Every structure is written in C-alpha cells, then in structure tokens.
Amino acid sequence: MSNCRRTAAEMVSPGRGILAADESIKTMSSRLEKVGIAPTADARRAYREMLVTTPGIAEGISGIIFCDETLNQQLSDGRPFAQATREAGMLPGVKVDTGAKPLAGRPGETITEGLDGLSARLAGYAAQGAAFAKWRAVLRITDDLPSTTAIRANAHALARYAAACQEAGLVPIVEPEVLMDGDHTLRRCAEVTARVHAAVMAELAAFGVDMAGVVLKPNMVVEGADHPHRATPEEVAEATVDVLRALPGDLAGVAFLSGGQDPARATANLAAIQLHHTPWPLTFSFGRALVDPALTAWAASGRSTVAGQEALADRVAANSAAVRTRELQATA
Secondary structure (H helix, E strand, O other), X not given: OOHHHHHHHHHOOOOOEEXXXXXXXXXXXXXXXXXXXXXXXXHHHHHHHHHHOOOOHHHOEEEEEEOHHHHOOEOOOOOEHHHHXXXXXXXXXXXXXXXXXXXXXXXXXXXEOOOOOHHHHHHHHHHHOOOEEEEEEEEOOOOOOOOHHHHHHHHHHXXXXXXXXXXXXXXXXXXXXXXXOOOOOHHHHHHHHHHHHHHHHHHHHHOOOOHHHOEEOOOOOOOOOOOOOOOOHXXXXXXXXXXXXXXXXXXXXXXXXXXXXXXXXXXXXHHHHOOOOOOOOEEEOOOHHHHHHHHHHHHHOOOOHHHXXXXXXXXXXXXXXXXXXXXXHHHO
C-alpha cells in the first residue's frame, strides 16, 4: 500500500473526522472581530492552539487542516503546529489553493487559483510535516448556473492539484463545493452536484490520480438556504447517497463539508447518511459546524482555553457519534 493510501485510510478511520481550521487570514480576522477580539497574528495563533490542544480531540478527529500562516507558526511552548498535531495523535494538513477568483468569460462564476508554483509549495509543506492538502472549488446554483465551462475549469484544476499532491507524497482532499446560497430545490442541488462529481471524476482519471489515495470533500445535497421548505435528515441522506453512488469504489472515503448548515442540522444529516450502505467510509470535515461554538465560548470567556475546548469537544463528540451510527447498526 502506498504512503498516500495509508494516510488516506487513517484520515477516514472509523469514528473520526477532519477538522477544517484553514480560514484565510482575512476570513479568520473577520470572525475574530465579530466576537470582539483584535484580529492579530497572535490571536489567530492562540485560537488555533486552543483547538489543537483540546484534551482527547484525537478520539474523534483524525486530522486538522491549517492555512499557510498557521503551519508556519508555533504553539506557546515553541512546537511547530505540524509537530504538535502529530504528537496529539492527528495528521496535519494545509489548504494550498489561493482562493476563488472571477472566471474570465463567465460572469458570476469563479475559478479557484493557486496552481502556479504548486509543486514547490507542496514539497515545502511535506518537509514541514504536512500529511495532506486541500483545494476547494466553488460552484453557485441559479436557474442557469453553474455553466459547463465553470464545472470543467474547476474540475481540471482540482485534478491537476490532486496529481501534484500525490507526486509530493501528500493526500489530496478534493473539495468541489456546490453552495447552499439561493432558493433552489433539493432536486436541483442533486442534479448539479451529480454533474460536478462526474466532471471531477473524469478529470482525476485523466490525470492518473490514485483514487485510493484521495479523500473527497463534497457538499451534502440540501435545498438552498432561501428555499421555503427544509428537507428532513432522511431526505437529505437519500438524495446525497444517490448522487454518491456514481463514485468509484476504490475511493478512500468521503468527508462531508458542512457548507453553512447550523451545527445541529449538519450532525443530524450526517447521522442519517450513515444508515445507507456505501463501499467507502462517510465521515465529516466540518469547519464552522465544529468551531463556531468553540470560538464563541473562547471569546465570551475572555479567551479561556477551557471554555473553548469544552465547546469544541462537545461538537466533536456529537459528530463522532454520528459517524459511528453505521458501525453500531452493523453490530446490533
């Protein structure tokens, strides 16, 4: 088994998910300001140190995605973040794209950039101790979008990134996110998500990417945030798994993004999804649905590490229990 395959299997190991703490400097600074904390580099470092050092977090978290800034920072005890993460029993990863930018010729659509110099950056991250990387593509639903052009362009970029990761010995998290923004139906989300996945899988195959060394990070199939009817967890689960059935059987696993769902709903949908049989593990790679309660508690308590860690531990435990639903059902 290749190193990428072993690492990918560890990332989706039973009862564990991936914590997305990879907000850009701009995004993380904005979130700190909203809770009344000055958005300094030290505040961003202290917040992420609080996450990494949460007691027992490795029981429900297999890896943590950082941004470039964090991977180059140290904890208050002097240990680099990658080292501290591994010593806590988790794998360190890093977001390597440089964000979504307007796609030329396609008004209202974006292409994720960051391919220039990527191979050298990946080699550097591997030398720093990173085990995996992440690249996020963003696609918006309207009556006419996403266009075939936008889907193909983003799928191509994801595949180039994934191939470069595996050449550098890093597991690629491939994240094609169909946004919740809008008033579209559950069915419309399913149609678009299926088109996106088909394009991404075709490009990954064209670049010879080893699917057993890939973790897919897709959106769940949900209605738009402005749609008047909220689907039940059972409806979300059925629609999501129906779309996923087209994925190759040798994929290492699927780690869902929360995509703006509130923490309770994301967890309920995750648990319902586990009741469907698939050939690969289904777990979570949540950002806001895990860390928003922790950030709020940390800020409200005057940056109390204990308060923030207790809030994070509660959300991790809830989602770890959700992904163990299938395991418990099989042994019942």
